[in-house]
Amino acid sequence: xxxxxxxxxxxxxxxxxxxxxxxxxxxxxxxxxxxxxxxxxxxxxxxxxxxxxxxxxxxxxxxxxxxxxxxxxxxxxxxxxxxxxxxxxxxxxxxxxxxxxxxxxxxxxxxxxxxxxxxxxxxxxxxxxxxxxxxxxxxxxxxxxxxxxxxxxxxxxxxxxxxxxxxxxxxxxxxxxxxxxxxxxxxxxxxxxxxxxxxxxxxxxxxxxxxxxxxxxxxxxxxxxxxxxxxxxxxxxxxxxxxxxxxxxxxxxxxxxxxxxxxxxxxxxxxxxxxxxxxxxxxxxxxxxxxxxxxxxxxxxxxxxxxxxxxxxxxxxxxxxxxxxxxxxxxxxxxxxxxxxxxxxxxxxxxxxxxxxxxxxxxxxxxxxxxxxxxxxxxxxxx
Amino acid sequence: xxxxxxxxxxxxxxxxxxxxxxxxxxxxxxxxxxxxxxxxxxxxxxxxxxxxxxxxxxxxxxxxxxxxxxxxxxxxxxxxxxxxxxxxxxxxxxxxxxxxxxxxxxxxxxxxxxxxxxxxxxxxxxxxxxxxxxxxxxxxxxxxxxxxxxxxxxxxxxxxxxxxxxxxxxxxxxxxxxxxxxxxxxxxxxxxxxxxxxxxxxxxxxxxxxxxxxxxxxxxxxxxxxxxxxxxxxxxxxxxxxxxxxxxxxxxxxxxxxxxxxxxxxxxxxxxxxxxxxxxxxxxxxxxxxxxxxxxxxxxxxxxxxxxxxxxxxxxxxxxxxxxxxxxxxxxxxxxxxxxxxxxxxxxxxxxxxxxxxxxxxxxxxxxxxxxxxxxxxxxxxx
Numbered sequence: 001x002x003x004x005x006x007x008x009x010x011x012x013x014x015x016x017x018x019x020x021x022x023x024x025x026x027x028x029x030x031x032x033x034x035x036x037x038x039x040x041x042x043x044x045x046x047x048x049x050x051x052x053x054x055x056x057x058x059x060x061x062x063x064x065x066x067x068x069x070x071x072x073x074x075x076x077x078x079x080x081x082x083x084x085x086x087x088x089x090x091x092x093x094x095x096x097x098x099x100x101x102x103x104x105x106x107x108x109x110x111x112x113x114x115x116x117x118x119x120x121x122x123x124x125x126x127x128x129x130x131x132x133x134x135x136x137x138x139x140x141x142x143x144x145x146x147x148x149x150x151x152x153x154x155x156x157x158x159x160x161x162x163x164x165x166x167x168x169x170x171x172x173x174x175x176x177x178x179x180x181x182x183x184x185x186x187x188x189x190x191x192x193x194x195x196x197x198x199x200x201x202x203x204x205x206x207x208x209x210x211x212x213x214x215x216x217x218x219x220x221x222x223x224x225x226x227x228x229x230x231x232x233x234x235x236x237x238x239x240x241x242x243x244x245x246x247x248x249x250x251x252x253x254x255x256x257x258x259x260x261x262x263x264x265x266x267x268x269x270x271x272x273x274x275x276x277x278x279x280x281x282x283x284x285x286x287x288x289x290x291x292x293x294x295x296x297x298x299x300x301x302x303x304x305x306x307x308x309x310x311x312x313x314x315x316x317x318x319x320x321x322x323x324x325x326x327x328x329x330x331x332x333x334x335x336x337x338x339x340x341x342x343x344x345x346x347x348x349x350x351x352x353x354x355x356x357x358x359x360x361x362x363x364x365x366x367x368x369x370x371x372x373x374x375x376x377x378x379x380x381x382x383x
Numbered sequence: 384x385x386x387x388x389x390x391x392x393x394x395x396x397x398x399x400x401x402x403x404x405x406x407x408x409x410x411x412x413x414x415x416x417x418x419x420x421x422x423x424x425x426x427x428x429x430x431x432x433x434x435x436x437x438x439x440x441x442x443x444x445x446x447x448x449x450x451x452x453x454x455x456x457x458x459x460x461x462x463x464x465x466x467x468x469x470x471x472x473x474x475x476x477x478x479x480x481x482x483x484x485x486x487x488x489x490x491x492x493x494x495x496x497x498x499x500x501x502x503x504x505x506x507x508x509x510x511x512x513x514x515x516x517x518x519x520x521x522x523x524x525x526x527x528x529x530x531x532x533x534x535x536x537x538x539x540x541x542x543x544x545x546x547x548x549x550x551x552x553x554x555x556x557x558x559x560x561x562x563x564x565x566x567x568x569x570x571x572x573x574x575x576x577x578x579x580x581x582x583x584x585x586x587x588x589x590x591x592x593x594x595x596x597x598x599x600x601x602x603x604x605x606x607x608x609x610x611x612x613x614x615x616x617x618x619x620x621x622x623x624x625x626x627x628x629x630x631x632x633x634x635x636x637x638x639x640x641x642x643x644x645x646x647x648x649x650x651x652x653x654x655x656x657x658x659x660x661x662x663x664x665x666x667x668x669x670x671x672x673x674x675x676x677x678x679x680x681x682x683x684x685x686x687x688x689x690x691x692x693x694x695x696x697x698x699x700x701x702x703x704x705x706x707x708x709x710x711x712x713x714x715x716x717x718x719x720x721x722x723x724x725x726x727x728x729x730x731x732x733x734x735x736x737x738x739x740x741x742x743x744x745x746x747x748x749x750x751x752x753x754x755x756x757x758x759x760x761x762x763x764x765x766x
Contacts, residue, residue, distance in 0.1 A: 045690060045693035046694075047690060079716065113714070216693070218686075288598055289672070289757075296758065299762065302496065303494075304495075304598075307599065309430060319462075333462065335461060336460070370672075371758060379676040379677060379682065
């Protein structure tokens, strides 16, 4: 159900021939109101795909009535012609629904640098419109998959209202968002400005802290639609907490399905002078190919953790760092402590804990290990 | 000959049992004068190994008379006891040579986080002293190898003077220097302050632009010793040019021997607003695992190049970037141009050219591809 769990939404997922496999490749999510408030965040990459350039304009007034998503082609680095394709898609969806094209967010994912077949997309948009259903969430979630091995959905229930979500993404998971498309829906009554505040608070500590391979995508979009159909206005704190739970759940689903990964790694930085320091240190470790390859090899190589910390500008004493792996403090005061042989790296879930001893702040950054399968998938698959 | 090519130097390489294979593992380079001017640069990593902490103090007065180097153990994150080991090594070398310990630079490489056997090191220092020879350069270069498959040496001839050099390093090649130890010698007459200026100019555009895997090491040291034995004072320009040639030659030898690499990739950024912009853009591409895996797969994936450029703060128009691979302009104005199928990525040497169209500056950054062998070597080998 996911995105169609909240009242006031319909969705569809159809096969329009964009994927050579014949799998579903177009999704449509429609907000039937009575309200149409929305909030969105986009990739921080300066080289953005055409759908992002379009959607950034579409969301500016806080009103979004539909989200069109396609896999099988990212429409990125395709120039003015590619932008016109995105525009034509929004026009087609708008005409079918009887709304303005400017109220339609467009998201695309797949190969970059290749021109999409516009006629195929427009026919698919019409087919998706025809297939819209009040229980279409699961089909929409399937239609946005690329190298994802499973579809990602979530529902968080509030008191008389709920949040639904779907996501795609399995690689290029990086700093400010990952290569991911996320649609969140709610039937709570929340004005656009409050949606924006809640969404930024939620993504800042969920999707933004997912750093699978340090590569920032060009198409990332998270869009939150509120129908108000429940008639209930939750407190901002309750709504933000539920939204954060939904985003974190989807982020962990993305992490667990990252291309070729054998391990999910949570890097928690304790006692940092600032939260920014904690994030910088966590991200530096998350981006160390040497550390990530060591985890793949089940080698609790804390020296590579210290070497990564040393590249940051965070406050700490280089001679007084503690590091634990899966709860074993293998390094204290920057010297060997517990025997690394007692660290069991067989389970998929790995925790790294770093004590900076510099203040009261903390943060967790998530990443994956660097595996043969990652190299294989990203050398054999163009994206 | 390398480091013993210039007059006034002796060197040795001996096996002291640090390497379980019985290979040479200790090198000693001695400047017999008449002058003892020197300059050094060290890793920018804030978590530095004990030999770096020692040597940073030893070089402060501009006088260095000997360099001791060992492989088989990095003496890094080994605390106060490890520092005392480094100090004891410098004392032993100083006593044998009849010089002060503070004129001895110490360099170590190998596993981090493990304590070296002090008695083995001190016996090895004495053995290296006993083996010092005016033609000992090649043996010293062998003794500093770790995962290097070949030893790295260079000689650049001036007018009546010369520069010799040796280097080790095959992984963790990163931003400010790589995991590398480099000793450079010259018999030119150059005061310490001028050596420092020349060395920083030379390393800035050679070792500093080598970014094999984005991982900055803890032990990197480059030390330049000038004996003045030729009696000739070259112009600063001539000396800097020769030194830059020597450093670039060694840097390319390091690149070609990087762990598990199938390709050497030169990323040249043209028409940048500033040289810093050009380096930032080049480095962003050099650190994209997705781009590096694509090169391994012989896929000329220029979209991943643009996606990396987009993560930087350099000046450019995202809609007007040109990218060539091996001379083929596969992307113009951020859209597809020449057929990528015409790019031949079979040769080891790959060039990527990026035109930012934002100014007169340029820079080249070198990296390697991301291969199965890299993952294997760094998951199976602790460092």
